[in-house]
Amino acid sequence: MDDYRRIADRIAADIAAGRLAPGQQLPPQRRFARRHRIAASTAGRVYGELVRRGLVVGEVGRGTFVRAAPAVGQGRALVEMATAAPVNLELNYPSAPGQSDLLAPALAPLLRPDVLGEALRPAAAGGTAAAREAAADLLALPGWRPRPGQLLFTGNARQAIAAALASLVRPGGRAGVEELTYPLVKEIAARLGIVLVPIAGDDEGVRPDALAAAHRAAPLSALYLQPALHNPTSLTTSERRLADLGRAVADLGLPVVEDRIWSFLRPDAVPLAAHAPELTHVVDGLSKRVAPGLTVGFLAVPPHRVEAVAGAVRSGGWSAGRFALEAAVRWTGDGTVARLVAAKRADAARRQRLLATHLHGFAVRTAPHAYFAWWQLPAPWRADTFTAAAAAHGIAVTPGPTFTVDPHRTPNAVRLGLASAEEGELVRALGVLAGVAREGGGAG
DSSP states (O other): OOHHHHHHHHHHHHHHHTSSOTTOBOOOHHHHHHHHTOOHHHHHHHHHHHHHTTSEEEETTTEEEEOOOOOTTOSSOOOSOOOSOOEESSOOOOOOTTHHHHHHHHHGGGGSHHHHHHHTSOOOTTOOHHHHHHHHHHHOBTTBOOOGGGEEEESSHHHHHHHHHHHHOOTTOEEEEESBOOHHHHHHHHHHTOEEEEEOEETTEEOHHHHHHHHHHSOOSEEEEOOSSOTTTOOOOOHHHHHHHHHHHHHHTOOEEEEOTTGGGOTTOOOGGGTOTTTEEEEEESTTTTOSSSOOEEEEOOGGGHHHHHHHHHHHTOBOOHHHHHHHHHHHHTTHHHHHHHHHHHHHHHHHHHHHHHTTTSEEEOOTTOSEEEEEOOTTOOHHHHHHHHHHTTEEOEEGGGGBSSTTOOOSEEEEEOSSSOHHHHHHHHHHHHHHHHHTTOOO
8 A cells, every 4th residue: 555545544433433633633744754754745635535534524714624423322432443455335447357378469469660650659549540439439329429529539538528528628618517526526526726616416317407506607618427327326328408408508519528428338339429429529539448557438429629639638648548549449350349248247146246235224325337336325424424434444435425525415325336346355345344334324
């Protein structure tokens, strides 16, 4: 575990045990760095990790303050965090059995000297003609297929999100997002100087009336959505709601960044782009379908936006590597991606059955083929204290506030990533977490 996380674990243990009280101010980062004999940059990462876990809150001009309080009625005090590597239910990178054996054959031809030289050349934002055709085929769904000329490529899907937002929203501008959103979008927005505006939703997805009201209050420059297997809730927006949203963004003239990184698990999920093709910038990638180490991000953008988004890709230094593009073309063309997707759909379904067995009776929101779950914790647990308790048992989970846009909203929930742990580890972790939840006083 990284040094900064070990230090953050010790501070989290002090908070959970009451040695650091709610409202108590932590020392300035430079003083903290001197006290712990670490670099100032490492101290900044410690504080950032504590904020990410929802344990502290930073107030501009005042400092950093403890937000967590021990759960009332907790069966026993939380002990110092385990130093062993945790079962990681934060990371969420699925891996199919025999994945490396499937991927290797397509890479072998790229290692021939005559081919490797070409594969190591720089790639433009528009990739290659072969890459555009392969990506268009990969992203195609009944009723929607991007034209190859609409395709741009980045190193990964996160860079594709950044490029799309950078091309649409000026620093200081506003972008609408779901009330719970992908945490890295918050980081991207902060780096780009974009103000995120939470848009209310319901069980069908973002509400068009709430979107229109937010736009009237102060104009939005873009809308970022995850309509297919939303992270963290696993909600897939209904097609009726997508049609309503398509009309709403058309009426408002509002561009959309549609994140479909998990859509391969829901092949029936029609994209918003099918309802608002002239406004929607579709983001997808290979990190979840294939593997995180050699990946490509896809951007399918409206034809009149290709040059603007390509410029953002170039200026951000977010272009895909040519080698990764060549590998992606081969994996798509020889059926490797399709085989991996089928295996991962089956794997996600198995893991969902394990989840249903071990967390039966708890308020867990998920979907049959999702790789994550949103667990509304039983009283008296809070997200921060439960995260600390889980870490004390060697299990890393993501606290609910990590996903919130409104700093005043602190959902008593955690997200469980089901993809990265081995199945045996996942079974053990779910059993332990269920026991911890019950120990805190909430019946399961």
